[in-house]
Amino acid sequence: MKGLDLLQVFTDYRPVDFQDLYGFPIRETKRRVFIHQNLKTYYSQLTDAAQDQPVPSAAFRQWKEFFETGNRTGFEKRYFHRRLMLGTAYIMAVMEGKEEHVKALEDIVWEICSEWSWCVPAHMKEPVRLAKEQLCPEIDLFSAETAHSLSEILLILGDKLDALVAERIKSEIDRRIISPMCDPACAYNWEKRTDNWSGVCGSCIGMTVLMIGSDKEKQIILPRIARSLDYFLKGYGDDGYCLEGLAYWEYGFGYFIYFAQMLRASAGVDLFQERKISNIGAYSDAVLIQPNHAFTYSDSSKMKIHPGIQTFLNREFPDRSGSPPSKPELQDDPCFRFGHMTRNLWWHHPDSEWTKHAERITTYYPSAMTVIHHSGEFAFYAKGGKNGEPHNHNDLGSFMVHAFGENLFVDLGAGVYTAGYFGRERYEHLQPSSKSHSVPAIQGKEQKPGSESAAVLIKQETGRKSAFLSMDLTKAYDVEDLRFFSRSFLWKIGKYGADLSIEDTFQTKGMIHVTERWMASVQPEWDGRSAVWETKRGIAIGTPDQQPERIRVETISYQEHDGSEKTCWMFYAVYRVNKVERLTWHFDFRLKG
Known part of the structure; x- marks a missing residue:
C-alpha cells in the first residue's frame, strides 16, 4: 500500500x-x-x-x-x-x-x-x-x-x-x-x-x-x-x-x-x-x-x-x-x-457523530463468493469460499436468514476455545464442523477441511429486491459415487415478505443418500407437507418439491464461545438420489397480522 x-x-x-x-x-x-x-x-x-x-x-x-x-x-x-x-x-x-x-x-x-x-x-x-x-x-x-x-x-x-x-x-x-x-x-x-x-x-x-x-x-x-x-x-x-x-x-x-x-x-x-x-x-x-x-x-x-x-x-x-x-x-x-x-x-458520541443511515441493499463479495442482502425486516447471507480459511468452518454453501427481528436460520459462530479446538480434532467440535451448518450430508459424510475443498462460482446476480448465487460444491465432499453437486440460492423480497429457494443438483454414479439440513434458532414443526418455524412476529414455511423419505428434528444443546449454554434445532430431510436429480426447497417468510 x-x-x-x-x-x-x-x-x-x-x-x-x-x-x-x-x-x-x-x-x-x-x-x-x-x-x-x-x-x-x-x-x-x-x-x-x-x-x-x-x-x-x-x-x-x-x-x-x-x-x-x-x-x-x-x-x-x-x-x-x-x-x-x-x-x-x-x-x-x-x-x-x-x-x-x-x-x-x-x-x-x-x-x-x-x-x-x-x-x-x-x-x-x-x-x-x-x-x-x-x-x-x-x-x-x-x-x-x-x-x-x-x-x-x-x-x-x-x-x-x-x-x-x-x-x-x-x-x-x-x-x-x-x-x-x-x-x-x-x-x-x-x-x-x-x-x-x-x-x-x-x-x-x-x-x-x-x-x-x-x-x-x-x-x-x-x-x-x-x-x-x-x-x-x-x-x-x-x-x-x-x-x-x-x-x-x-x-x-x-x-x-x-x-x-x-x-x-x-x-x-x-x-x-x-x-x-x-x-x-x-x-x-x-x-x-x-x-x-x-x-x-x-x-x-x-x-x-x-x-x-x-x-x-x-x-x-x-x-x-x-x-x-x-x-x-x-x-x-x-x-x-x-x-x-x-x-x-x-471516541463515542452517539448524538453528534451519526446523522444519516443510507439504505443497505445487496453486497456481493467476490473475494469470498459471498452475498449479503438487506431489506427492511429481512436480511440474507449465503457463502461459498474455501474450507481452508482463517478460523475456518466447513460451511461451503451455508446460509443465514434474519427475519421478524431475530436471527432465524443461523450459524452458531465460535465454540469454547481449548487446545483441541485449534488442534487436529478441530472438526470433531460442533461449531467448526459442517454438522452445525445448513449444508447437506452426502452418504453420511460431512464436508472436508482444507483449501482444496473449495466452491466454484457458477453464476451470481444481485438487485435491489433479489439476490442469486449458484456454486459448484463437488470438491467439498469426499464421496466416491458423487460426480457433481451444485447449490443455488434465489432470494426475493416481495410486498408481504420474503422468499428463498434453494436448489441442490446432483449427478451420481448410482444411488446415494442425501440429508438436507436446516439449522434454526426456533423449533420447527412438520405438518406432513412443510416445515414450519413460528416466532412471535412471523412464520417461515419450508416446502420441498420432492417429499423426503423421512424427516427428523434434533434439539442441539451447545456452548457458545463464552461458555454459556444455548439451544438450537436442526431439521433433517433424508432423500435417495440416483443419477441426476434436483432437490428444491422453497421458504416463505411472512409477518403476522
Whole structure:
C-alpha cells in the first residue's frame, strides 16, 4: 500500500498527546462524557469496576493447566481481570485526577510489570522449551496489547506516576517488546500472517514505538511494522471482506484504526485515504443487521461492534451507509482490552457523530463468493469460499436468514476455545464442523477441511429486491459415487415478505443418500407437507418439491464461545438420489397480522 510504503523512509515523527489520541483536550474529559447518558452509564460501570479490590494472583497452577488439560479459562480469567483493573484505574486517574486513583494505577501497573510473561499460555511454547529458549521473548496478541496499554499510560500520566513505576514501565517494554523487535534475529510468525494477529500485534507495537520509542527505534521497528500490516491487509479482499468474521474484523482492524489514527497525528501519513481501507471499514455495514444483531460465521459470535470504532468510521467515511453506534457496555469485551475501553469512552458520541443511515441493499463479495442482502425486516447471507480459511468452518454453501427481528436460520459462530479446538480434532467440535451448518450430508459424510475443498462460482446476480448465487460444491465432499453437486440460492423480497429457494443438483454414479439440513434458532414443526418455524412476529414455511423419505428434528444443546449454554434445532430431510436429480426447497417468510 502506498501509505505503508512511506514508513520505509519516513523519519519525522512528532510526539502525540491526549488530544491526538482521543480528539479533545484532557481538561474536557468530564464534560465530553457527562453530556451523554449512555456514556455516563458506561462510566458508572467503569467506576464500579475500579473499586478497591485485591489483584488476582497469576498462579502457576492455573498457568500450567492449559498445557496439561487444554483448558484456557482458569488462567485467562485472572489475566483479563488484571487488564480490567489496569484500564479502569487509568480512566479514573484521568477523569478524577485524585492521588488515590494514581496510587491504585501504580499498584496494578507494578503487578503487571511483575508478570513472568505478558503472553497467555495458549499462545506459548511448551513450558520446558519455553524455559530454555529466552533469547527472543515471545510476543503474542496480549503481550503486544499490554505494551500498548502501558505506553499510553506512561505518555498521558507519566508525570504523575512515581518515578520508579515510570522507569519500570520503560524497562519492561524495552525488555519484552522493543529490544527483540530491534533485533533482526528475533522473527515472529505473526509478522507474515494474513489474519488478526499481524493487525493487532503490528498495530500495538507500532503505537508503542510511536509513543515511547527513540528515533533510532522508530527507524528500525516501524518499517518492520509496515511489512507486518501489509500482510494483515492482504488477508482482506480488495472488496473489504473479512474471512474471520465480525469479531476478528473488530479486533484486527479496530487496532489498525487506533494505530493509523495515531500515525496520522504523529507523522501526517493518512492510511484512511486508501480505497481498500475504506472498503474494509464498510464491511461492518453489510454484516451488522441491527444494533444488536449480526451475521455470525467463522469463529465469530459477535452481534455488535464497539461504539468507539463505529463512531470513528461514521466520522471518517461519511458517505458509507453506516450504523448508529451501539450503547457501550463494559461486559461486551470479556478480555477488557485497553484500546476498546478507552476509545469507547472518549471516541463515542452517539448524538453528534451519526446523522444519516443510507439504505443497505445487496453486497456481493467476490473475494469470498459471498452475498449479503438487506431489506427492511429481512436480511440474507449465503457463502461459498474455501474450507481452508482463517478460523475456518466447513460451511461451503451455508446460509443465514434474519427475519421478524431475530436471527432465524443461523450459524452458531465460535465454540469454547481449548487446545483441541485449534488442534487436529478441530472438526470433531460442533461449531467448526459442517454438522452445525445448513449444508447437506452426502452418504453420511460431512464436508472436508482444507483449501482444496473449495466452491466454484457458477453464476451470481444481485438487485435491489433479489439476490442469486449458484456454486459448484463437488470438491467439498469426499464421496466416491458423487460426480457433481451444485447449490443455488434465489432470494426475493416481495410486498408481504420474503422468499428463498434453494436448489441442490446432483449427478451420481448410482444411488446415494442425501440429508438436507436446516439449522434454526426456533423449533420447527412438520405438518406432513412443510416445515414450519413460528416466532412471535412471523412464520417461515419450508416446502420441498420432492417429499423426503423421512424427516427428523434434533434439539442441539451447545456452548457458545463464552461458555454459556444455548439451544438450537436442526431439521433433517433424508432423500435417495440416483443419477441426476434436483432437490428444491422453497421458504416463505411472512409477518403476522
